[in-house]
Amino acid sequence: MSTNNIYFVDMEKRFEDFQNNRIDLRALQVMVYDTDNVALALRQLSKSPGRMALGPDKTNIKTLEPYSIQELAEIVKDRLLNKRMDYVRRTYIPKSNGKKRPLGICSIWDKLVEKCIQLVVEPYCETKFVESSFGFREQVSTHNALAKVKSQCQTMPYVLSVDMKDFFGTIDPDIAYRELWHIGIKDQIILNYIYRFIKKGYYEDSCKVENPKGSPQGSILGPLISNVYLHRFDVWLRDQGDCWHDKSVAKFHNYANKRRNLALTNLKVGIHVRYADDILVLCKDYEDAVKFKYSVTNYLIRNMKLEINEDKTKVYDLTREKMKYLGYYFYAYKKQTKNPQQKGKLMVTNELPKSKEDVIVKKCRELLHDIRRNPSFETIHAWNTYVVGVHNYYKGMSLFCLSFRKIGWRIKELFYHTMSKDVKFIKDQTYKDNFQGGKYRSWGKRGYYCFHQFPVVEIQWASWDDKLIAASKGKVIRKNPYAYGEKKHNPGVSMKDISYLVNTSKYIRNSRLAMFRISKYSSMKGVSYLSGNFIPVDEYHCHHIKPLSKGGTNDFENLCVLSEIEHTILHSSTPERLYSMFPRKIRRIKSLIDSLQRD
Numbered sequence: 001m002s003t004n005n006i007y008f009v010d011m012e013k014r015f016e017d018f019q020n021n022r023i024d025l026r027a028l029q030v031m032v033y034d035t036d037n038v039a040l041a042l043r044q045l046s047k048s049p050g051r052m053a054l055g056p057d058k059t060n061i062k063t064l065e066p067y068s069i070q071e072l073a074e075i076v077k078d079r080l081l082n083k084r085m086d087y088v089r090r091t092y093i094p095k096s097n098g099k100k101r102p103l104g105i106c107s108i109w110d111k112l113v114e115k116c117i118q119l120v121v122e123p124y125c126e127t128k129f130v131e132s133s134f135g136f137r138e139q140v141s142t143h144n145a146l147a148k149v150k151s152q153c154q155t156m157p158y159v160l161s162v163d164m165k166d167f168f169g170t171i172d173p174d175i176a177y178r179e180l181w182h183i184g185i186k187d188q189i190i191l192n193y194i195y196r197f198i199k200k201g202y203y204e205d206s207c208k209v210e211n212p213k214g215s216p217q218g219s220i221l222g223p224l225i226s227n228v229y230l231h232r233f234d235v236w237l238r239d240q241g242d243c244w245h246d247k248s249v250a251k252f253h254n255y256a257n258k259r260r261n262l263a264l265t266n267l268k269v270g271i272h273v274r275y276a277d278d279i280l281v282l283c284k285d286y287e288d289a290v291k292f293k294y295s296v297t298n299y300l301i302r303n304m305k306l307e308i309n310e311d312k313t314k315v316y317d318l319t320r321e322k323m324k325y326l327g328y329y330f331y332a333y334k335k336q337t338k339n340p341q342q343k344g345k346l347m348v349t350n351e352l353p354k355s356k357e358d359v360i361v362k363k364c365r366e367l368l369h370d371i372r373r374n375p376s377f378e379t380i381h382a383w384n385t386y387v388v389g390v391h392n393y394y395k396g397m398s399l400f401c402l403s404f405r406k407i408g409w410r411i412k413e414l415f416y417h418t419m420s421k422d423v424k425f426i427k428d429q430t431y432k433d434n435f436q437g438g439k440y441r442s443w444g445k446r447g448y449y450c451f452h453q454f455p456v457v458e459i460q461w462a463s464w465d466d467k468l469i470a471a472s473k474g475k476v477i478r479k480n481p482y483a484y485g486e487k488k489h490n491p492g493v494s495m496k497d498i499s500y501l502v503n504t505s506k507y508i509r510n511s512r513l514a515m516f517r518i519s520k521y522s523s524m525k526g527v528s529y530l531s532g533n534f535i536p537v538d539e540y541h542c543h544h545i546k547p548l549s550k551g552g553t554n555d556f557e558n559l560c561v562l563s564e565i566e567h568t569i570l571h572s573s574t575p576e577r578l579y580s581m582f583p584r585k586i587r588r589i590k591s592l593i594d595s596l597q598r599d
Contacts, residue, residue, distance in 0.1 A: 104216025
């Protein structure tokens, strides 16, 4: 979550208030339709990838533009209190195994209400979730889950992998209601809305289909509901691992005594890792893993009413076979060393599957062919975005550098033939060292390809991130998941100025203009578009470069910062006075005047 969100709602303080029981959990609805909370929800929706997707009522993020933030807050309040919601438009996306996954697209009004609820309920739930839950949480990623698996499997090589059939589609609304109440959400309005949200139907082939259970995949509340749904299951498994009840270990003076005495009992001991619906239970021996298989499947079937895929739910011995988890293959082997203390210890490795390697190679070739047909900033940027994204996702892999060198070798000929045409090969390290915060500083010392001062990242430029993976050991150390350090404000723009703009933006008729009006002043550091001087926030006017009446928009690029006097003169009958005031900005002034006077 961006640090800019503090301009609207201080999520760090909200989390601390929930943690210290300063908020009444029976009256959360007031926080949901608060104008600041709605403004933050609108800002995050406007940045989401699916903002332009059409819902069942043909609405998207542009539908919200004509409304002010106060009007949107009233709409959220009305839909929340009256439990008004639309059916979901169901579509299908292909899966890697050839099947299709159902995806639910909600209307923009439902997305807004869901986002407002999420911003209130999620910080409270974060105070309750266990450390072994890694999916859909703030400042937690797949890298933490992978690091914990690799760290614990060194002494626990027997792994139970649990696979559930259509987890999101089989969530029971009654159990979800019970789990929300059990975790601490006591507001009946929010509980009833989520209950009806799970039971609402969907459109498919222009027909309404009633759906008594299941959270639509692709919804905003879906990930949060799934974590709450399995929270009690996480607690049940956690108590059989490292975190035993205090009464059970009261007689044990230290950790070693506890483990020694537990080994003499018939109790099964395991550590679990859960990322969404992907569950692993790590055990020391095969017998404990088999016991967990029966207990875990019975718990999920009886208590949670979920379906288990018996064919894919199995126990793996990592010393003899490979296990697939989160897109990697895991296996263990004994370390070859002369050190007697390290002798016999297991080393756990995760590698890239051959099928995924082929997918990456295929995508790289498609992007290179696009560059070959049209060498432009857009095609180069698409290539860099994909390569950097793949590097960021797979940097937790053991054979990270070696795997991507193999991929680079497979596309080597096509890459260099493509780059030799319109892309220059330079040796100046300045552009590359400034790209991605110096992430690829150690590569391309002898030279690299650059397109108009924009470096081209090669797929084999893969560097191991030992600080993230090796040092963390899967432990998530965070006192507050919404704390991102102090915000570095632009010179001349204080937090008080931004708060003033946020408060005044609630009364602007167009919500998109209200958002970008704040962003423009902050990004330009309060400097005037004409004079180049700093403008106090109470004298700031936001001007459309191309007027709305002439086809202009409320986008960021069409706005500029002007003072009250400059704006008044520009719209007066004699705007030519600006020429004498700012003789160095004649072209800029002329373009503004022409855009206003053009028919």
